[in-house]
Amino acid sequence: MIIVDSDVLIEIFDKGSKKGETALEKLERSGEDVAITSLNLHEILYGHYKIGKKIKDIFQIETIEFNKKDAELSAKLETEAEKKGMTISRIDTMIAAIAINRNAKIYTFNKKHFQNFKQIQLFE
Secondary structure (H helix, E strand, O other): OEEEOHHHHHHHHOOOOHHHHHHHHHHHHHOOOEEEEHHHHHHHHHHHHHHOOOOOHHHHOEEEOOOHHHHHHHHHHHHHHHHOOOOOOHHHHHHHHHHHHOOOEEEOOOHHHOOOOOOOEEOO
């Protein structure tokens, strides 16, 4: 399974984006199941509501919920990162936990957001 991060989703939903077209083609060629997290859904909807744009296609993508097991792992990951002097956004830590707990890959254009988590598999 591939979890698509918000930055990739933004490009895919931007109808004029060559980067988005390439990303979508890459996902389709992979033959793997594709999903987003409830956290990515929030980020995309927030952005679209903020600019007054409606987006309905996002609801057609499988959405993985953030659960108790994810909360426990994300708290551990965030704490470990802080002990090493790294600052990682809480939402990225939560998305990382969802991916790790489901043995899923993350497709992101911001690899630096996830590169410090040894357990993360990035879709490239």
